[in-house]
Amino acid sequence: MHLKGLRLMLSVVLMLTLLTGCFFGGGGEQKVDKEVSDSGKSDEKVTLKVYRPANVVDPKTDPILQEIGNRLGVNVEIVTAPWDQSNNKVNLMMQSQEEIDIIQAEFQASPWKQWAEDGLMYSIDELLKGKEKDFPYVESITKAESFKGLQVENERFFIPGSHHGQDTALFIRKDWLEKLNLEMPKTMDDFYNVLKAFKEKDPDGNGKDDTIGLQVTMPAPDNFAELDPVMHGFGGSFGGFFEDYVVRNDKVVPLETTDDTKDAFDFMNKLYREGLMNRDFPNLKNVDQGNAKYLYANKAGAIWTSRASEFETNIQKVDPNAKLEFVPPIVADGHEFIPLQGSAWWMMIGIPKSSKHPDEALKFIEFVNSKEGRELLVAGIKGEHYSNLTEQGIYDRNKENWEKDYDVKANGYEYPLWWGFLTTVHGYIPVEEHDTFEDALKNVHMFVSEEDSKKEFNWKTAVEYGSYYNEPNPFHAVYIDSAQDKRNTIQNNVKAVYFLKMITADSEKQVNSLWDQYINAWEDAGGKEVIQAYQDFYDENIK
Amino acid sequence: MSLPQQLETQPEMETDKPGKRNKRPKRNRKKPKQKMHVFDYINYTILTILTLATIYPFWYVLVISFSTQEGYYQSAYHLLPNSFSLETYKYAFTNDQVFRSIGISLTVTIGGVLISLVLTAMGAYVLSKQKLKGRKAFFIFMIFTMFFNGGIVPLYILVNSLEMRDTVWALILPMAINTFNLILMMNYFSSLPESLEEAAKIDGCNDFQILFKIVLPSSKPIVMTIVLFYAVFYWNDWFLAMLFISNQDYYPLSLFLRNMIISSQNFMSTGLAIQVPEMLKSAVIVISVVPVMLFYPFVQKYFVQGIMLGSVKE
Structure with a gap:
């Protein structure tokens, strides 16, 4: 019994020594050293x-x-x-x-x-x-x-x-546009009609009502970035850490509270209610999940991404004729397109x-x-x-x-x-x-490899396309201690709650009511004080 | 029924041997058929749903791991496999990093369990001795660490100062003794009859010999339970590796897998086109779960026994 135990212990020690030698610090590395x-x-x-x-x-x-x-x-x-x-x-x-x-x-x-x-x-x-x-x-x-x-x-x-600057842009299924005899959308009404056709006219040709217009996912409770092309097409903004505020006539303006933003929410709610964007977006936590369900399954017509080349290749595994095309910024009637207030760091x-x-x-x-x-x-x-x-x-x-x-x-x-x-x-x-x-x-x-330079989507075109949608924000590197807590509260407790409610509301009337509640909550959380702090910073340092 | 009572009744039970004719009426030997009530049906339904909800994620991961890329893209959520391929497993088993990570996890688990078991058993054995001077103080000292610890910064400084970074020791030694496991073991040892040790002493055993030749072999249930606890901990732990291993080549499987699963979400925020296929993620999950599933049935029979026996005092 004693000998058996000793043998077992020795075997384990030997095995451990061997494993440690194999996996921690191989011979090759020692040689280099x-x-x-x-x-x-x-x-x-x-x-x-x-x-x-x-x-x-x-x-x-x-x-x-x-x-x-x-x-x-x-x-x-x-x-x-x-x-x-x-x-x-x-x-x-x-x-x-x-x-x-x-x-x-x-x-x-x-x-x-x-x-x-x-x-x-x-x-x-x-x-x-x-x-x-x-x-x-x-x-x-x-x-x-x-x-x-x-x-x-x-x-x-x-x-x-x-x-190198933001390289994200809106891309659309060009082959679907051609199949349904549709033009590249220029206005938000065009975009709505294209998304509606993508949903209703069976662009994948399988005879089923299983396609959507715009694919959206939501990586975090306050992250609506994939709806940015719509929001900015109305001249509004979800507001984020790098894209909160713009300056107009020397006044700091929080885009997240403007009428333009409200109009954008009305439009997004319409897309949601009519199923022109995927209604399960709040449950899709990353783009890969969304792609697996929609884009790569040949069921989505448009997406906001920086990975167009990779996405196109993957859709082609299911539909070899699939083709993505860059969509220049779409503008809503009566509104001005505002580029994303992006950052370069x-x-x-x-x-x-x-x-x-x-x-x-x-x-x-x-x-x-x-x-x-x-x-x-x-x-x-x-x-x-x-x-x-x-x-x-x-x-x-x-x-x-x-x-x-x-x-x-x-x-x-x-x-x-x-x-x-x-x-x-x-x-x-x-x-x-x-x-x-x-x-x-x-x-x-x-820098682009020779092989990639021949493709439509590569590092150069990504930055070029992205530049249509982005410009640096004057406040992108401003960090005001006194305003930080309030900004976080607004971001986490106000915007994250009301934005999702407005997009997924049952009716336009409900959106209106939620918008009023949102503005009140934004002010109660100290929104005006935050803007004042940024105004002071602008007056002292940037103006 | 208490243990002495059970022992008293044992001879009577032995007379009821198989093959001996029982004089009792046949129908009495039949297990009475229990009537199912509405509550039972509801209960079974709920339990079935819960079981399916527990099994489904594993089943889903298994199905996806055997899917082809095209099959996965055609329908990401499906119950029955719509395609079959061993390509992902082939890639996983020929990928140096996966192979190396499995090896490191095995090293850490085997080495960790061995070291932890020896240290825990020695600590528990000493503390189980009522006559130990200052036992209470030692015990409080141990218990204290369950509720308050030094925090992560001192641990980080200590391990770095001992130059254990990027070594297997950084993954084993910091958590070598788990106080909860030590208490379990200590309780079990306390329940063993004193006469066992007295007999060993009379035969000339010293304390080490008593522990390793008498006490531990008589404590199979608790030893197996503790082995299970430590093995699962070392196999699953990624945090220590995250803190102390800088070279990805030395990542254990748990950290490698974790990185793989969260990578696409993180990389997305930087606009990078590095994507780990879902099939590969699923295959590595299956690979990491299989050893635990294979190991568990062998220790399961000791598991409940080990926990319960140590916790009941007579």
Whole structure:
């Protein structure tokens, strides 16, 4: 019995040792480490610890990260966490003062201002002192008018993680339009008639009444973004963190309370009541769920997306003749189209005081945003992943090498870190060729593979289409502490409740009654005080 | 009926052996047929609905995991399979990351259960001894951690300071002893007769020998229950990996699966075209559930026994 137990225990220990050896730290990685160590260079290089949510590449073996490391003379280590836990992880790192060289945190969800005020962050002003010319990107973006709101007591602590601009637009089933002899809609009445025909005239030809006009999903209780083309076609807005307010005659106007917005709700309610949009949208929590039920099942005629190419390919698996087409902004009669008040950024990037290499960290941030860095992160290593990148931003992708180095089945022929790694631009922002960051952003230089450039939907056209629907908001980087609680209350307790009720109301009369209740609730929650706070900010800083 | 009473009645029961003719009338041996009342019908109906509601998600995931992409797109919600393909499983089992994650989960589960069991048993055994000096204080000290803990920041600092990040130890050691499990085990050990240990001592056993050769082998129900608790915890846990594992290659299956399921929602907000097919998500869910389903029947028979015996004092 004793011997049996001993044998069992030894077997388990042996198995554990084997498993640990197999799955934690393979032999290959040790070899790489050893090679670096043998060359004697590893000791000379500093190791930069960069935080990047949802990282999927291994810095020890990833050729592009190693190339960046070689060019900058550093070793790159990536600290990561899943997307939805990213803020928790960054908070933990900051609270525990863990040694980390670069962090990126969400603007809305992290106490970035507090970190700066508590002295936990390096001042960008101090790090850049006398070296501004060596850091054109960092200097340009942190000094941009549109990002003035991110400064803490007139000092720069964070660099916005730039975005190539909104790339979401409305797309429609062109083959259905042709089949039903319909024109591309230009007015909201046209749009209504097209959606009605999509629902009633059996565009999929299966003899059943099973199609809808517009596919909508609702990722969060206050997220109605997929109805934006309708809302903005009336000149209204759902209001969101980046698109709340506009300025008219030097007055801050909350679009979410205007008559235009009310008219848009009447129209959306009509679409809902008549089943021209899917009535189950509040239960569909993400676009993939909606696609599986409608778009990819050949049952939806229009959708708001940034993934037109992928969507079209998937619909074609069921209907090979399916074709999506971009729809230019649709305007309602008697209204003016208002572009989405979008933003060109989404992350706060900073160098914590726990960093032992702040200068190298700043160089790293500059590099990954530079033309050279972007070429590497988007097109790959010249001679390996591509051989030529034209002035127009077209590169010839070497698929064989790409497949050798990356899991193309999971990520396609895109480098997993091209986005969200301190920037999200599928190309670069030419700051050195323009006087202001805003001008540079308008002329963002996109990179597209030769293969994709021949397709109708690619990175260039996505940004082009998106630009019809979006423009930066003057307040997109403004964070007013005193107004924040009230804004959150309005967003979570007022808009999330009344907007859904208005869209799904049983009658127009009910929409009218709900609208009055909504305006009262908005005022009770402090809407006017919030607008006043933004008006004061505008008068003092922007006017 | 108390245990002594049961023991007293046992000899009588033994006389009623199979093969022996029973003198009682035949009809008395038949189990009386219970009449079904309206309440029973309602009860069964509700229970059937609840059972179906519980089984349906598993069934749905199973059906989707065997669907072809076209079959799934044609009808995302269907009860009966409209297509059949093993492609997704083929991909999952040939995908390095899935394979590696399963391996890491196995490592953590086997290693974690072993370490936790040994530590919990040793703690529980000591605390089950009434004569232990300061037992109450130790016990309060243990209980205290059930209601108040140091918080996540100290844990994070501690694990990082011990340089356990990106190692298997970060996934095992922080939660190696669960106080609830320790109390369960302690109660069970307390219910064992003192005479067992006294006999072992007379035979020359020391405390370790008593624990590992006498007490643990006599406590199969509680050991199996605790093994089940720990195994399920280690197999399902993703939080520690989220905190301490930076290299995705080292993610256990639970975190890998979780990322896969939520990824399309998160990526959508950034306008990115990375999409994990539903069939693959479903296949990985099935793969992750199967080991627990295979393991559970073997310990189920001990499960209720282990919980109940430890909780009843005579």
